[in-house]
Amino acid sequence: MMTKEQVLEILKTALEASDGEQTEAVLVSENEELTRFANSVIHQNTMQEDASLIVRVIKDKKIGIASSNILSKEEVVKTVKHASKIASLSPRNQEFISLPAGKPLPQIDGFVEKTARTTPEERAEAVRKLVEMAKPHGIKASGAFSTSVLRLGVANTLGVQAFYQTTVASFSTVLLSPTSAGYADRESRNVSDINAEEIAEEAIKRTVDGRNPRQTEVKEMEAILLPYAVSEMFDYLAYMGLGATSFQEGRSFMSEARGKKVVSEKITLYDDGLDIRGFPLPFDFEGQPKKKVYFFEEGIARDVVYDSFTAFKEGKESTGHALPQPNSIGPLPLNLVLKPGNATLEEMIKSTKDGVLITRFWYVRPVHPKLTVITGMTRDGTFKIENGKIVYPLCNMRFTASILETLAGTELVGKELKLEKGFFGGNLVPALKVKSFRFTGQTTF
């Protein structure tokens, strides 16, 4: 695993080797160990140590990018020369203004030594506990327990110099009975927060309660979305419409919605890369400090996130949401927070006359990004609610629904936030109860 000094030394070497007018160097170093189990045995158990340097060289608005994971001094220089040569050959990008300048950065300690030092034996022991708890119920256990260390360094010739290290521990399980499945997960920077017994208890209850599911009439119904489902829904909303690239190109709902009330006043959604309860990242892949950005404030559409390229186009400052270069997505929020309400899950169930409790989603895909329509299936714990009570487990259901329309009908917001890993970072979200969720199909299990 690379040390902070090694990361900064490579970045320095890269900047010094460049003949560009502006140069940026980003180094991502990751060690990940993952223990995977299925049919109640460990069947895949892996470890990877990797690090990659990405160099962006600018010459007269001409941009070249090269990356490599071969990081000897000679190879770093070679990578820089490669990026420089590409810049020389590239046409000018007339929309490019400049790389961003260095700014003061917030200091966050995201590194937990115990997580970094977790052994394969410790992960196997946690898996064994879960497997043993599931066995008496006739349940087969599958899942993954990973511990990883991420180090990120960013430097450029305009004064950016940033370094951050963090740890991630993640344990998820899908338990299978002959007729049902149950999911649970826990994520934290600190592996000590991961409790295998707690995960097992939650998933076993869901699996046992889910046995012998039935089909129901496919129609629009009330729905309770547990945080697993809420987090994924907001990930897709972010991907489709909360970044400046889709906004500027007119592909985002935000292009016409800012300042208008588009969802329930119970919904306040923002991105906060500095929230220590999540997986914070104090700066982005351009070394710009993370700003707190509100997308919905009491239902009113507010703003999108920016990197330097999209910000300069509008004469603004980056909000610190650049992704690694190159990418066609543009800036993206990685640390979504949905402001909690005051409802308990029991209150949500009690308030539901004819609805469905959804544990999590599966295979979600955008159907119409501007209309925020997504489709997907429910999975690993779907239950019918009638007259304030869970009455029976359901076969998994397909939905084809507009996220904005769904959120417009928000009736209750859960009081507890749960941390869920997102596309890159992590979201802090509660459960939601919505007036109407558009189900469009059902499967047979």
Next chain:
Amino acid sequence: MRELTDLCLNKAQKAGCAYADIRIIKRERQEISLKSGNVEAISVSDDLGFGVRVLKNGAWGFASSRIISSQKIEEITSKAVEIAEASARVKDKDVELAPVEPVVAKIQANCQIDPFTVPLEEKLQFLARVDDRLRSVKGVAVSKAFLAFFKEFKVFASTDGSFIEQEKIESGGGMEAIAVGEGDFQIRSFPNSMGGNTAAYGYEFIPMLKLEENAERIAQEAVALLKAKPCPSGEMDIILDSSQLALQIHESCGHPTELDRVLGTEASYAGTSFMTPDLLGKLQYGSKYVNIYADATAPGGLGSFAYDDEGAPAQCVDLVKEGLFVGYLTSRETAHALGIPNSACMRADGWGRMPIIRMTNISLKPGDATLEEIIADTKKGLYLITNRSWSIDDKRLNFQFGTEMAYEIKNGKLGAIVKNATYTGMTPQFWNSCDAVANKDYWTLWGLTNCGKGQPSQVMHVGHGASPARFRKVQVGVMK
């Protein structure tokens, strides 16, 4: 190179491993993308490393590193052994493998023009011409033209005595036009969405994409879609174009015949499968027109190779024959578990991942009719073109797809275009409703570069060949 692989394998054997293999892999990529007249990205990347897989105490361990040295290979091999010992703490029986013949081989890429030797200027000029043509159509808000090239050199060595060197080159490209209206945007891609088309050929493949020839048509279609009527709702006959059918095959036949997920080892992420072993040779998966096969030997296929990542030779096997479910995609471990021949489908996404079962080139055999004859024989329906969205349940039964565009079919003739087209169904019912497949003149082998599976995640390049086919009484128009 052999000294390094021997160092690993000897160390693993001395540590008491029943089996070990090592893969050393170097990859190069180049991506060039123009967007609305500007360079979106020109990038190159190099990636090097090795992965060691060992079987000890009846369980698997895997470790990998980007640093290639004798010391690191010894360290990582020891780590893989330590991990296997930990795995053995939670097992019920020892892993057993189907036999494979040891082989020493050197395989070169199927390539006339190495795309990495073609000057960047030439590629940029080509893309600029495509982008100009896209933007020449009034109403196009965003245009995009792109090329991507990939080269891989891989050494595989195992304690079975195999030492295999394989080289692969891939070339691909495509384009998109986006039109934006009030509350709407519509996209057309060519020759396919999600990365155009890619093949295991050299730069000679790029002119075959015919991007310049189709740019203005694609852009016009994107603009026209803004004003097109929405997809009708109801049950009707549909014809899927070749590229959409390729994805239908991928999701509803390729994935459910992966024997690892059938046996439950992907349950925690990708899910399981409805195509269980008790149905092998019994399930009428589709109609008599449905013949689906896995061919890892297809020239130009992204799922083609000489030997898989267990050193087993490439195969061509039937999965569905005249509608009957007859075969699986397998590994040494899963083939042994079921007592069937190994169809050699183990591949890893680079040096840092453990091999898992992946699709090769899963294709639908062409039929006899022309596309025009199938359309002429359709009274009322839709002809759906180019995928826009895709989703299927975790046993691969209930699916829903959306396409970028569709034509109405009325009394045997193509009519107006419709937008936001979707269709949905259940896999066996859908394939059993197939009553016509177009002939080999309409058959295209598509390269998909975004197939995701596994934990940690692995992205694989796979191939699918198909010609357009008709399906009767399918639910369409799911979006409100």
